[in-house]
Amino acid sequence: MSPLFYPEKDSWDWDPSSREISNIDQWKLDFNEVQEFVVSPDGQKVAAVVQNEDETFTPCINGETWENSFEKAWSLKFSPDGRLFCLGMNDDEWTIIEDDRPWEDSFEYVWNLKFSQNGKGAGANIRTSDGYGVLLNGEVWENKFVQMRSVELSPDGVSAAGNIQIEALSEGDVAKFRQGLWNIAVDGKPWDSNFLNVWDCSFSSDGGIVAAEVRLVSGRQTIAVDGKAWKNDYRAVWKPIFIPGSRDVVAPGLTTEGWKLLLNGEPLWNKSYNQIWRQTIGPDGRKLAAVVSPEFGQWTIAIDGISWAKTFGDVVLDPVFSSDGKRTAAGVKESGKWTVAVDGTPWPEKFGMVWDPVFSPDGKHVLAKAWRDDSYMLVVDGKITGPAYENLFDFVFSDDGTKLLIKCVENGLCFRKVIFSKDLT
Amino acid sequence: MGLPAIPIVSDLGLDETAKALNTEQIATVVNRILDQETAARFKVYLNTCVHCGLCSDACHWFLSNDRDPRFSPVGKVKQTLWEIIRKKGHVSPEFMKDCSRIAHTECNVCRRCSMYCPFGIDIAYLLLVVRRICHELGMVPQFLQDTVNSHSVTMNQMWVKQDEWIDTLQWQEEEAKGEIKTSRIPLDKEGADVFYSVIAPEPKILAQLIGNIAQIMAVAKVDWTMPSLDGWDNSNMAMYSGDFEIMGRVERAHYESALKLKSRRIVMGECGHAFRGAAYDGPKWLGWREPPIPLIHAVDFYHELLTTGRIKIAKKFETPVTVQEPCNIVRGRGLGQKLREIISMVCEDFRLPEPGLEHNYCCGAGGGTINCGPPWKTSRVKGNRVKAEQLAATKAHIIITPCHNCHSGIEDIISGYKLGMHVKFFSEILMEVMEVPDELKC
Numbered sequence: 001m002s003p004l005f006y007p008e009k010d011s012w013d014w015d016p017s018s019r020e021i022s023n024i025d026q027w028k029l030d031f032n033e034v035q036e037f038v039v040s041p042d043g044q045k046v047a048a049v050v051q052n053e054d055e056t057f058t059p060c061i062n063g064e065t066w067e068n069s070f071e072k073a074w075s076l077k078f079s080p081d082g083r084l085f086c087l088g089m090n091d092d093e094w095t096i097i098e099d100d101r102p103w104e105d106s107f108e109y110v111w112n113l114k115f116s117q118n119g120k121g122a123g124a125n126i127r128t129s130d131g132y133g134v135l136l137n138g139e140v141w142e143n144k145f146v147q148m149r150s151v152e153l154s155p156d157g158v159s160a161a162g163n164i165q166i167e168a169l170s171e172g173d174v175a176k177f178r179q180g181l182w183n184i185a186v187d188g189k190p191w192d193s194n195f196l197n198v199w200d201c202s203f204s205s206d207g208g209i210v211a212a213e214v215r216l217v218s219g220r221q222t223i224a225v226d227g228k229a230w231k232n233d234y235r236a237v238w239k240p241i242f243i244p245g246s247r248d249v250v251a252p253g254l255t256t257e258g259w260k261l262l263l264n265g266e267p268l269w270n271k272s273y274n275q276i277w278r279q280t281i282g283p284d285g286r287k288l289a290a291v292v293s294p295e296f297g298q299w300t301i302a303i304d305g306i307s308w309a310k311t312f313g314d315v316v317l318d319p320v321f322s323s324d325g326k327r328t329a330a331g332v333k334e335s336g337k338w339t340v341a342v343d344g345t346p347w348p349e350k351f352g353m354v355w356d357p358v359f360s361p362d363g364k365h366v367l368a369k370a371w372r373d374d375s376y377m378l379v380v381d382g383k384i385t386g387p388a389y390e391n392l393f394d395f396v397f398s399d400d401g402t403k404l405l406i407k408c409v410e411n412g413l414c415f416r417k418v419i420f421s422k423d424l425t
Numbered sequence: 426m427g428l429p430a431i432p433i434v435s436d437l438g439l440d441e442t443a444k445a446l447n448t449e450q451i452a453t454v455v456n457r458i459l460d461q462e463t464a465a466r467f468k469v470y471l472n473t474c475v476h477c478g479l480c481s482d483a484c485h486w487f488l489s490n491d492r493d494p495r496f497s498p499v500g501k502v503k504q505t506l507w508e509i510i511r512k513k514g515h516v517s518p519e520f521m522k523d524c525s526r527i528a529h530t531e532c533n534v535c536r537r538c539s540m541y542c543p544f545g546i547d548i549a550y551l552l553l554v555v556r557r558i559c560h561e562l563g564m565v566p567q568f569l570q571d572t573v574n575s576h577s578v579t580m581n582q583m584w585v586k587q588d589e590w591i592d593t594l595q596w597q598e599e600e601a602k603g604e605i606k607t608s609r610i611p612l613d614k615e616g617a618d619v620f621y622s623v624i625a626p627e628p629k630i631l632a633q634l635i636g637n638i639a640q641i642m643a644v645a646k647v648d649w650t651m652p653s654l655d656g657w658d659n660s661n662m663a664m665y666s667g668d669f670e671i672m673g674r675v676e677r678a679h680y681e682s683a684l685k686l687k688s689r690r691i692v693m694g695e696c697g698h699a700f701r702g703a704a705y706d707g708p709k710w711l712g713w714r715e716p717p718i719p720l721i722h723a724v725d726f727y728h729e730l731l732t733t734g735r736i737k738i739a740k741k742f743e744t745p746v747t748v749q750e751p752c753n754i755v756r757g758r759g760l761g762q763k764l765r766e767i768i769s770m771v772c773e774d775f776r777l778p779e780p781g782l783e784h785n786y787c788c789g790a791g792g793g794t795i796n797c798g799p800p801w802k803t804s805r806v807k808g809n810r811v812k813a814e815q816l817a818a819t820k821a822h823i824i825i826t827p828c829h830n831c832h833s834g835i836e837d838i839i840s841g842y843k844l845g846m847h848v849k850f851f852s853e854i855l856m857e858v859m860e861v862p863d864e865l866k867c
């Protein structure tokens with residue numbers, strides 16, 4: 001539950017209140033089948049794919065179904081700006097449906113529906129009779145490829161990239177595979193050079209550059225930026241990220257001394273670890289945190305190369321920064337129990353599952369959604385706050401931090417609650 | 426009288442690689458691996474072995490090849506590592522071809538021999554070091570390498586494309602709904618109790634197994650999910666070819682997928698080697714002491730469903746059955762007793778194999794051996810005559826095995842030795858005997 005960017009947030013209803021959005025238990029009586037619930041960013045709508053009497057599927061929003069229905073429908077999602085999307089199929093043709101309007105073109109298959117960071121772009125992978133490609137904001141890439149296995153959208157939502165297979169390969173053809181049949185296409189155009197493998201990629205903050213993890217030959221992996229491999233290579237690498245507003249790329253790489261964090265192919269922290277991943281840039285665009293394993297089976301967060309004193313035996317998830325960048329928190333697991341650690345100190349309360357923590361805008365408080373004993377709860381600074389929920393969706397602070405929007409399910413009813421942040425503690 | 430010649434098998438992956446290698450390259454790789462990658466136990470094992478040969482009787486290859494010492498565990502180490510070390514890595518490409526034959530195709534890394542060695546030497550580990558050296562030289566049987574190539578591209582072992590995967594799940598959900606109306610395969614559901622993962626032969630050629638699990642989950646009312654994107658395949662042939670970097674990437678994809686969906690545990694379908702990769706080798710390479718999310722093998726899961734009464738048995742299966750106990754979950758994890766209990770719970774006439782439990786013989790297909798493909802099938806089947814004899818002695822008609830490799834390997838043995846038996850996964854038997862409440866029936 002990382003703090004998402006919601007473009008319309010200012011216009012939401014921030015009056016403190018508790019409002020029932022829909023009796024979702026009633027839906028289970030009204031329809032043959034009710035699938036998983038999703039809630040709009042502003043909490044005003046709850047939706048799920050449902051099955052009609054005629055056995056077709058359609059999204060239901062606050063108890064009302066769309067006019068369009070489908071033989072199959074899935075991947076129901078609200079975009080950050082509040083539009084409701086799903087993937088639907090009729091007569092073996094799939095498309096994206098946005099707020100009950102199917103997009104113009106349909107395809108043999110559509111999957112991996114994604115939104116850009118600013119909420120404006122929506123895209124997905126597609127298969128057509130001509131091959132694989134990307135559908136972005138209603139436009140289909142002109143070039144199609146033998147195969148495609150990912151799509152990343154630029155932060156502004158106007159560009160898309162993903163890994164492509166450039167030539168067909170018969171099963172068992174190890175010699176041809178060794179030639180390197182994988183590449184990245186950005187807006188449908190492949191880079192100049194191919195690689196043995198290409199995995200995850202990332203866009204720069206302005207959307208102009210793409211970096212990807214690539215394998216040159218067996219046992220030699222590196223990062224390629226706009227198609228050009230770093231001059232150094234490693235036994236293994238993980239997904240790169242860009243430092244905002246720059247061409248600089250940060251990625252972990254496995255050297256003979258262990259895993260290191262690398263900046264443009266050179267060691268950044270001058271330290272090696274048993275593992276390092278989940279590197280995250282702070283809100284100032286400079287501070288860098290990552291999950292590190294200083295010793296086998298021990299995990300913690302390092303910020304600019306300085307590790308928390310406390311390590312955790314099982315798992316440490318993505319570091320989350322406060323908005324001033326001074327504090328960090330992460331979901332952690334030790335001895336089979338999950339909790340949140342803030343600046344290296346774990347909350348004493350333990351849970352069956354925790355979601356990524358969220359800092360209050362002033363950085364003073366840390367909130368997290370947690371699950372224990374069959375119910376969901378909101379945990380504030382380590383204390384369970386409010387009731388046990390049947391379901392709890394993401395929560396959002398108002399920009400000034402004085403209010404908190406909670407979207408939850410209690411007794412079969414979906415609620416939207418706005419409370420004063422000061423009442424949380 | 427000398428030993429019979431080992432039949433020459435041509436394999437592109439070995440023959441072509443040998444042409445391009447020289448002794449210097451081999452020595453460089455050998456010395457790097459031995460200096461930088463082997464753990465302290467490697468030297469201890471090598472120095473402790475007293476060459477007594479007590480491990481020989483453990484190995485199905487040795488027993489099935491008329492006690493030919495070349496197939497004994499210590500014989501395999503002698504012909505490979507000892508020689509490599511004695512020559513400080515200065516061995517020929519032809520020699521490395523033999524190493525790959527021995528380590529990749531004539532050892533299932535089943536670890537039965539460790540139980541017979543008075544010092545508990547992990548001979549399978551030593552042969553995995555040989556595999557690692559072979560991999561670093563590109564000396565890997567063609568079909569095994571192709572499987573690893575598939576893992577590297579798709580994170581699954583059978584080149585299944587992303588759209589094919591999702592399409593198959595949606596198709597199987599429909600099929601399951603035709604039998605049990607509440608069946609679903611919830612895709613990407615966040616916070617589910619169970620993240621269910623499978624191995625690629627299921628969507629590729631055995632899709633009904635996915636439909637079966639959808640029905641079982643519906644009857645047992647399990648809160649579960651499957652991911653739409655990569656990370657759904659829990660298998661790992663890179664672990665067995667010696668490509669640990671790809672092994673790590675594949676295992677990370679599996680766990681990241683479950684961590685992202687906030688699943689509380691991973692239940693994996695019926696496979697043994699996949700359990701080993703996901704429970705031990707993968708996490709260890711990545712730095713996790715234990716899997717980051719509890720990993721439950723299908724045998725454990727079915728045991729839970731049956732003993733808690735979430736699945737009830739309408740009428741027990743009557744045909745005589747026996748079991749092929751997969752090394753990686755029985756010897757490797759101690760699930761043998763639970764496996765026998767669940768079979769007894771659903772089958773009327775369960776005939777125990779001898780030897781059994783952790784002393785069971787390997788199916789002969791595990792350890793990546795079956796993935797070495799058609800060129801090596803004859804020697805693989807010949808190398809497991811003892812398994813055929815063991816199964817035939819039970820006089821059962823059906824062999825239950827909760828493992829994909831065992832399933833295919835035992836099928837080859839049944840046809841190779843004309844046993845006239847059939848192999849089934851446990852879930853296939855469960856589907857036949859499970860009680861389905863009337864309100865769930867179509």
Ligand code: SF4
Pocket residue numbers: 483484485486497498501531532533534535536537538539548549787
């Ligand atoms: S096949 Fe099994 S028993 Fe034989 S050498 Fe390999 S690990 Fe040992």
Ligand code: SF4
Pocket residue numbers: 473474475476477478479480481498499541542543544545546548
């Ligand atoms: S039983 Fe142990 S000590 Fe004896 S030969 Fe085998 S590995 Fe060596």
